[in-house]
Amino acid sequence: MRKVSGRVLYTKRDCTTGPATEAPLAGATIRLESGPVEPVSATLDSDGRFTAEVPGNTPIQATAVTDGPRVAVMPDTSPPRPYEIPLGELRTAGQTFLIGAGAGNTLADPASGAANIYTVIDRGARVAEATSPVALPKVQARWRYMSDLVGWLGDETPSYYDDSGTNAIYVGGTLAKGLRDEWTAFPLLHEYGHHVLKYVANPAGAIGDHGFDTVHQSNPALPWSEGFSNAFAAIAQGNPKLTLGCETYMDLGTKPAMARPGFRIPRPNRPELAPMPPAGSEHLAQYN
Numbered sequence: 709m710r711k712v713s714g715r716v717l718y719t720k721r722d723c724t725t726g727p728a729t730e731a732p733l734a735g736a737t738i739r740l741e742s743g744p745v746e747p748v749s750a751t752l753d754s755d756g757r758f759t760a761e762v763p764g765n766t767p768i769q770a771t772a773v774t775d776g777p778r779v780a781v782m783p784d785t786s787p788p789r790p791y792e793i794p795l796g797e798l799r800t801a802g803q804t805f806l807i808g809a810g811a812g813n814t815l816a817d818p819a820s821g822a823a824n825i826y827t828v829i830d831r832g833a834r835v836a837e838a839t840s841p842v843a844l845p846k847v848q849a850r851w852r853y854m855s856d857l858v859g860w861l862g863d864e865t866p867s868y869y870d871d872s873g874t875n876a877i878y879v880g881g882t883l884a885k886g887l888r889d890e891w892t893a894f895p896l897l898h899e900y901g902h903h904v905l906k907y908v909a910n911p912a913g914a915i916g917d918h919g920f921d922t923v924h925q926s927n928p929a930l931p932w933s934e935g936f937s938n939a940f941a942a943i944a945q946g947n948p949k950l951t952l953g954c955e956t957y958m959d960l961g962t963k964p965a966m967a968r969p970g971f972r973i974p975r976p977n978r979p980e981l982a983p984m985p986p987a988g989s990e991h992l993a994q995y996n
Contacts, residue, residue: 807820
């Protein structure tokens with residue numbers, strides 16, 4: 709047996725435009741294959757690092773797998789299997805593998821998108837795991853790229869959580885005003901917030917059309933569910949400003965909280981942030 713170590717980074721972006729940075733693929737799995745013997749798997753720590761013992765002296769091929777104890781990211785196909793991202797040969801102790809083209813890159817790649825979905829949702833799952841009074845089931849994040857991260861399964865409406873018991877988050881494609889949810893922490897963490905609420909304090913009947921500026925005094929379960937998920941996203945990312953694409957759409961750090969009314973309206977007619985609920989409905993804040 710020989711001891712090996714290394715680190716896995718991916719090419720991260722906070723929105724769909726602008727140069728990228730490098731970030732650790734935290735909490736996912738790395739598979740190490742050495743000749744004909746059984747592969748060895750290890751879990752990446754919060755800094756993307758791993759150590760493992762591998763049998764034999766043959767070259768080691770490394771693969772990142774978007775799977776872990778709390779989250780799995782996979783194509784929306786059946787049977788579902790997590791994405792596998794080839795990293796190449798492990799040649800030296802402490803070697804760093806990079807998914808994507810690295811810092812400064814302006815072209816998004818699907819493998820880095822899968823890595824970002826995994827890392828963001830796993831971060832939210834860790835926050836929930838540390839505070840939840842009940843154990844939360846593992847979630848499946850199902851995305852629009854095929855298992856090879858090349859083929860496209862077709863576009864999808866914005867991300868949503870399946871409340872039917874599948875524990876699945878469906879990650880949207882491009883239809884939501886051209887935004888890509890794989891690069892935006894807010895929708896990913898918001899949908900995981902619905903997962904938390906389902907198992908901790910599930911509000912019956914929390915369904916219906918809604919927006920940042922709507923009030924629902926006849927169905928208080930809906931704003932409770934959506935408001936909780938917004939708050940969870942802010943807590944999990946450590947920032948009260950929640951963004952879609954590259955713009956702030958909600959600020960929970962103000963009093964009262966602010967959001968963009970009619971948030972589905974495209975530029976240049978999209979309103980700016982305003983206090984919520986809107987004027988005339990201030991007395992209905994608990995239903996917003």
